[in-house]
Amino acid sequence: MMKFKVSGLVADLMPNIRLIQGSGHFMLNYHADNSGALHTLRLGYCCVTLVFMLLQYGCNFVNLVLERGDVNDLAANTITVLFFTHCITKFVYFAVRSKLFYRTLGIWNQPNSHPLFVESNNRYHALALKKMRRLLYIIIVWTSFSAIAWTSITFVGESVHTTKDPENENLTISEPIPRLLVRAWYPWNAMSGMPHMLTLIFQVYYVFFALAHANLLDSLFCSWLIFACEQLQHLKEIMKPLMELSATLDTYVPKSADLFRAPSATSQDNLIENDYNSKNEDLKGVYSTRQELGGHFRGAALQNFGAGGVGPNGLTKKQELMVRSAIKYWVERHKHVVRLVTAIGDAYGVALLLHMLTSTIMLTLLAYQATKITGVDKYAATVIGYLLFALAQVFHFCIFGNRLIEESSSVMEAAYSCHWYDGSEEAKTFVQIVCQQCQKAMSISGAKFFTISLDLFASVLGAVVTYFMVLVQLK
Amino acid sequence: MTATYPPLNKCTVHDDIVIRVATITGHSQPKTMSGSANFELDLREFVTLNIKCIHFFGYFSPEFAENSKKRILFRIYATVFVGFAFVLSLLSQIANMIDAFGDMEKMTEASFLLFTNIVQCLKLYCFMKYGARVWRLVHSLNRKIFKPRNATQYDVLKRDIGRSKIITKLFLLACTITYASWCVSPFLDKKGENGVRLPLSGWYPFSTKETPAFELAYAYQIFTTWVGGLGDISMDTFMSGAIMVISAELSVLNNALETLKQRFVDDPQKIREEEKLVNKELVRCVIHYKNIIGFANEVTYLFTDCITAQFLVGVIIVCMSMFQMSLVPVMSFRFFAMMLYQICVLMEMFLWCYYGNEVILKSDLLTQSAYMCEWVDNSKEFKQNLLYFMTRTQFNLQLYASGYFALSLQTFKAIIKSSWSYFAVLNQVHDQKMA
Numbered sequence: 001m002m003k004f005k006v007s008g009l010v011a012d013l014m015p016n017i018r019l020i021q022g023s024g025h026f027m028l029n030y031h032a033d034n035s036g037a038l039h040t041l042r043l044g045y046c047c048v049t050l051v052f053m054l055l056q057y058g059c060n061f062v063n064l065v066l067e068r069g070d071v072n073d074l075a076a077n078t079i080t081v082l083f084f085t086h087c088i089t090k091f092v093y094f095a096v097r098s099k100l101f102y103r104t105l106g107i108w109n110q111p112n113s114h115p116l117f118v119e120s121n122n123r124y125h126a127l128a129l130k131k132m133r134r135l136l137y138i139i140i141v142w143t144s145f146s147a148i149a150w151t152s153i154t155f156v157g158e159s160v161h162t163t164k165d166p167e168n169e170n171l172t173i174s175e176p177i178p179r180l181l182v183r184a185w186y187p188w189n190a191m192s193g194m195p196h197m198l199t200l201i202f203q204v205y206y207v208f209f210a211l212a213h214a215n216l217l218d219s220l221f222c223s224w225l226i227f228a229c230e231q232l233q234h235l236k237e238i239m240k241p242l243m244e245l246s247a248t249l250d251t252y253v254p255k256s257a258d259l260f261r262a263p264s265a266t267s268q269d270n271l272i273e274n275d276y277n278s279k280n281e282d283l284k285g286v287y288s289t290r291q292e293l294g295g296h297f298r299g300a301a302l303q304n305f306g307a308g309g310v311g312p313n314g315l316t317k318k319q320e321l322m323v324r325s326a327i328k329y330w331v332e333r334h335k336h337v338v339r340l341v342t343a344i345g346d347a348y349g350v351a352l353l354l355h356m357l358t359s360t361i362m363l364t365l366l367a368y369q370a371t372k373i374t375g376v377d378k379y380a381a382t383v384i385g386y387l388l389f390a391l392a393q394v395f396h397f398c399i400f401g402n403r404l405i406e407e408s409s410s411v412m413e414a415a416y417s418c419h420w421y422d423g424s425e426e427a428k429t430f431v432q433i434v435c436q437q438c439q440k441a442m443s444i445s446g447a448k449f450f451t452i453s454l455d456l457f458a459s460v461l462g463a464v465v466t467y468f469m470v471l472v473q474l475k
Numbered sequence: 476m477t478a479t480y481p482p483l484n485k486c487t488v489h490d491d492i493v494i495r496v497a498t499i500t501g502h503s504q505p506k507t508m509s510g511s512a513n514f515e516l517d518l519r520e521f522v523t524l525n526i527k528c529i530h531f532f533g534y535f536s537p538e539f540a541e542n543s544k545k546r547i548l549f550r551i552y553a554t555v556f557v558g559f560a561f562v563l564s565l566l567s568q569i570a571n572m573i574d575a576f577g578d579m580e581k582m583t584e585a586s587f588l589l590f591t592n593i594v595q596c597l598k599l600y601c602f603m604k605y606g607a608r609v610w611r612l613v614h615s616l617n618r619k620i621f622k623p624r625n626a627t628q629y630d631v632l633k634r635d636i637g638r639s640k641i642i643t644k645l646f647l648l649a650c651t652i653t654y655a656s657w658c659v660s661p662f663l664d665k666k667g668e669n670g671v672r673l674p675l676s677g678w679y680p681f682s683t684k685e686t687p688a689f690e691l692a693y694a695y696q697i698f699t700t701w702v703g704g705l706g707d708i709s710m711d712t713f714m715s716g717a718i719m720v721i722s723a724e725l726s727v728l729n730n731a732l733e734t735l736k737q738r739f740v741d742d743p744q745k746i747r748e749e750e751k752l753v754n755k756e757l758v759r760c761v762i763h764y765k766n767i768i769g770f771a772n773e774v775t776y777l778f779t780d781c782i783t784a785q786f787l788v789g790v791i792i793v794c795m796s797m798f799q800m801s802l803v804p805v806m807s808f809r810f811f812a813m814m815l816y817q818i819c820v821l822m823e824m825f826l827w828c829y830y831g832n833e834v835i836l837k838s839d840l841l842t843q844s845a846y847m848c849e850w851v852d853n854s855k856e857f858k859q860n861l862l863y864f865m866t867r868t869q870f871n872l873q874l875y876a877s878g879y880f881a882l883s884l885q886t887f888k889a890i891i892k893s894s895w896s897y898f899a900v901l902n903q904v905h906d907q908k909m910a
Binding site (some may be wrong): 324327328331332335338425426429430432433436437439440448449 | 832836839842843846847850851852855858859861862865866869884
């Protein structure tokens with residue numbers, strides 16, 4: 001069990017984590033008090049949720065098998081079963097691979113920092129936080145709205161289904177079925193009275209929690225991507241001041257020359273370590289970005305300029321070390337982002353692949369169902385509701401995957417557009433190596449089969465429209 | 476570490492290739508080689524099981540000395556065995572094909588095994604023509620630069636060797652089950668048909684209806700197709716084993732790049748020497764990559780014809796067997812046998828495509844792994860070398876058959892799509908003929 005330490009991504013995503021824990025996912029870490037009794041209680045809650053979900057899913061499936069005679073019923077029930085397959089898959093997937101999720105959440109626990117860039121870092125961190133909150137609100141509203149809409153549409157229209165007339169094989173009669181959210185088989189008679197009420201409440205709980213399971217995990221994934229994108233924005237922004245830092249004095253006089261107001265001659269020069277900020281809480285207030293730099297720098301004799309005079313770029317040894325430390329911060333931060341994105345891909349790639357597989361089949365069937373819409377009625381509303389929901393889920397992660405690709409490929413743009421020609425040799429080499437790395441954009445792949453981007457969404461949408469057009473023609 | 480590998484016969488001396496002295500019966504002890512003694516691994520383990528199988532079927536001669544008695548004996552054994560089991564059966568199938576020309580159903584029944592055997596002929600020819608070069612390839616697996624240098628790399632290689640062996644064994648088992656179901660199917664499906672027919676079609680100079688002739692022909696068919704199938708699969712898994720080596724070595728290289736500087740202690744007194752050593756490490760990685768590319772080129776050169784032929788013919792085979800499956804009732808044993816056969820053929824190609832895809836993905840990761848090493852504090856020379864390396868690794872390493880078919884999952888998808896469309900066309904034509 002991990003020690004409860006609220007920092008990094010866990011602190012930022014605490015509302016998400018609490019909601020995920022509340023909906024019954026097997027996320028048993030991140031509690032202040034993890035004693036045996038409470039832990040068992042939480043585990044019990046998760047298991048009970050799992051049992052309920054599987055039971056109801058089983059009832060749906062039995063209903064599918066029982067009603068497979070009629071083509072319309074078969075199509076409708078298959079769509080329902082596939083829809084909830086996807087929710088169950090996400091639930092079970094998280095339970096099985098929760099270690100990878102914990103690892104991704106813990107990756108940003110100890111970011112490095114540099115006094116020059118603290119302000120920019122904080123600004124983008126706040127921006128990421130704001131976007132993550134906003135996304136969470138949207139997801140909550142969307143999930144609740146879908147659950148409420150589903151419940152209300154149950155009470156609209158007749159609750160019947162057509163079966164073969166037992167007297168005459170060629171005719172069909174409409175037979176009443178229980179007025180419930182999803183068609184399922186129960187071992188008791190749920191037509192009216194108390195059993196009906198209880199079954200209805202159970203189904204409302206089931207629908208709401210199933211939607212919550214799927215959507216909350218997707219929003220966790222997207223929040224990670226938002227965070228990674230904002231970090232990349234931060235890195236792009238500080239590229240320019242970094243170049244100015246290392247600019248040679250004879251071609252360009254940087255305004256930031258007064259950054260290098262040297263402290264007393266006897267001060268030691270140390271490079272800032274990665275966890276400097278967390279070790280020196282009291283120094284936080286001392287640094288404002290463009291003021292004094294003081295601090296302690298490690299005197300690693302990496303380059304000898306003679307007796308500490310002006311170096312080959314016109315910078316003093318102190319300035320050279322400052323540039324070196326800034327570059328090191330930039331590179332380490334970028335590597336950290338790359339590690340974060342790799343961990344996100346490892347944790348969630350397979351879930352996305354499974355999602356796309358079920359969605360593809362479900363959307364094909366929905367296209368078929370859509371050809372049978374005759375007017376504005378309950379049937380049309382349900383089909384369009386399913387369609388919009390499924391497409392919205394795919395759009396949700398495709399748009400953030402696309403943003404990641406865009407951000408990571410624009411880092412090279414930023415590297416090129418800063419004044420690299422004014423920089424020192426070391427800075428130019430740094431820009432070169434960064435450009436080599438950033439030529440290939442960072443992307444999330446669905447277990448090596450496809451890339452998550454808006455192209456994927458466009459191809460899914462295009463396929464649905466094509467099937468719909470073809471099926472309409474065939475009718 | 477105990478010697479778990481079956482020793483091989485010849486010893487060759489090259490600059491980087493390690494000497495290993497042993498006999499085929501495993502009497503003498505192998506010499507240990509220089510390098511980190513903790514991570515000792517014989518990389519030929521990737522393909523030793525396959526080589527033993529191919530030896531047994533006479534397709535590939537072991538390394539005997541020139542003109543020794545053993546060599547001549549093996550040649551005689553190979554000729555007799557291959558001739559009896561393979562060539563005769565092939566001739567009978569060709570004759571059958573000529574005999575059944577014009578009748579679509581009979582032709583498809585005759586053709587699907589015929590095509591597999593033709594491709595097998597080509598593979599046999601490749602192994603026999605390039606025998607010496609294949610042996611050099613196998614021995615070059617043990618070059619010093621391919622050896623693991625830390626625990627992670629050792630684990631990766633060991634795990635992949637294990638996987639290669641399991642895949643070979645599973646595949647051979649699947650082949651045996653397929654042929655077993657073929658043997659059994661004429662007896663189980665015979666209700667309604669006049670008598671028991673032979674499981675596979677073939678042309679024999681005698682009539683196969685009477686008792687002794689039928690049993691003989693049946694036994695011969697089963698024996699030859701089983702032996703042929705096993706031999707074919709051992710050759711295929713040898714090739715996929717070679718590709719697995721490339722993929723495993725790329726993983727090792729990725730790890731070596733990421734942990735480049737970790738072997739060196741940060742001692743501020745010895746900065747100069749440390750810089751030189753770190754630079755040397757990077758250069759070693761560059762040479763490693765060059766070796767991997769060289770190995771991949773050699774593998775591609777030796778087996779390019781086999782792989783191309785397998786892809787082209789595989790499409791036809793899958794199409795024919797799907798057509799055969801559509802002719803028989805779904806629950807019959809023959810349907811099941813055909814489906815197993817189809818799965819075996821697809822698996823052959825899938826193995827190559829999957830590991831070729833792995834090679835592409837891992838070589839894509841090289842730029843990132845190089846970036847992840849601690850380059851900021853190093854010398855200018857190191858950074859320039861790193862830049863050259865990263866420029867080269869922008870282009871991933873793709874394995875091509877005949878310069879056109881890339882070994883990747885895209886090619887596999889294209890194969891399945893083509894087979895399906897040819898099958899649809901064939902079905903249409905057949906329905907029209909029937910109607």
